[in-house]
Amino acid sequence: MSVVLEIAVAALLVVGAGFALVGSWGLAKLGDFYKRLHGPSKATTLGVGCVLVASGLWFAWQGKPSWHELLITLFLFLTAPVSAHLLVKAALKLDPGSKPRLPGRDAS
Amino acid sequence: MTDLPPILAAVLPWVLAAFALALVLNAWRLLRGPGLPDRVLALDTLYVNSLALLVVLGLWLADKSYFEVALLIGLLGFVGTVVLGKFIVRGDIVE
Numbered sequence: 571m572s573v574v575l576e577i578a579v580a581a582l583l584v585v586g587a588g589f590a591l592v593g594s595w596g597l598a599k600l601g602d603f604y605k606r607l608h609g610p611s612k613a614t615t616l617g618v619g620c621v622l623v624a625s626g627l628w629f630a631w632q633g634k635p636s637w638h639e640l641l642i643t644l645f646l647f648l649t650a651p652v653s654a655h656l657l658v659k660a661a662l663k664l665d666p667g668s669k670p671r672l673p674g675r676d677a678s
Numbered sequence: 679m680t681d682l683p684p685i686l687a688a689v690l691p692w693v694l695a696a697f698a699l700a701l702v703l704n705a706w707r708l709l710r711g712p713g714l715p716d717r718v719l720a721l722d723t724l725y726v727n728s729l730a731l732l733v734v735l736g737l738w739l740a741d742k743s744y745f746e747v748a749l750l751i752g753l754l755g756f757v758g759t760v761v762l763g764k765f766i767v768r769g770d771i772v773e
Contacts, residue, residue, distance in 0.1 A: 572683075580689045583734070587696035590727060594700035597723055598707050603715055606707075610723040614700075618730040621693075625737045625745075628686075638745035639733070642752050646726065649756040653722055656763035661715040663767050 575631050579624045586620030589613045603661050604668070611654040619643055682738070690738050697731040718762045725755030 596609025626639035662669055682690070704727060708720035729748045736744030 587693040594703040598703040660766035
């Protein structure tokens with residue numbers, strides 16, 4: 571049981587770090603603000619969530635559970651979409667011409 | 679370090695390195711970002727990644743006081759992002 575949990579925690583850590591790195595790489599590499607927003611808002615949030623779950627599992631297994639990881643995870647997953655939405659609204663306000671056309675309307 | 683099992687002791691330095699590299703990429707976008715929203719987004723990602731870095735460090739050193747710091751960074755970072763976004767949209771944060 572202990573070995574299974576250790577492997578699970580290590581796998582969650584590695585997967586989380588990979589997702590966070592991919593998200594940040596996307597932020598640095600992609601060409602447009604609206605494309606760049608995808609990396610941090612989805613991949614990085616998932617990666618950090620994985621790391622927090624791993625830490626929570628590990629400390630619960632050690633017999634000293636804490637609510638902090640759960641609270642941070644909940645808060646992060648609640649706030650990431652809100653801040654992404656705000657940033658898109660800010661970018662559209664700064665440059666209204668960058669708004670893409672609606673799909674399915676060839677005329678106009 | 680504390681009595682971590684070997685698999686975690688082997689994995690943790692690489693996890694820390696991955697988050698450090700992510701922080702470097704975010705800082706690059708923060709310095710270079712063509713527009714104001716790019717810089718705010720880079721700051722947002724920077725605080726999320728540093729929060730995860732602190733959590734990994736707390737796991738490595740078996741010290742739970744890092745999680746208090748991570749919780750504070752999470753709360754204040756979100757407030758900062760919201761305020762900066764509002765500032766871009768309205769040009770004023772005092773109603």
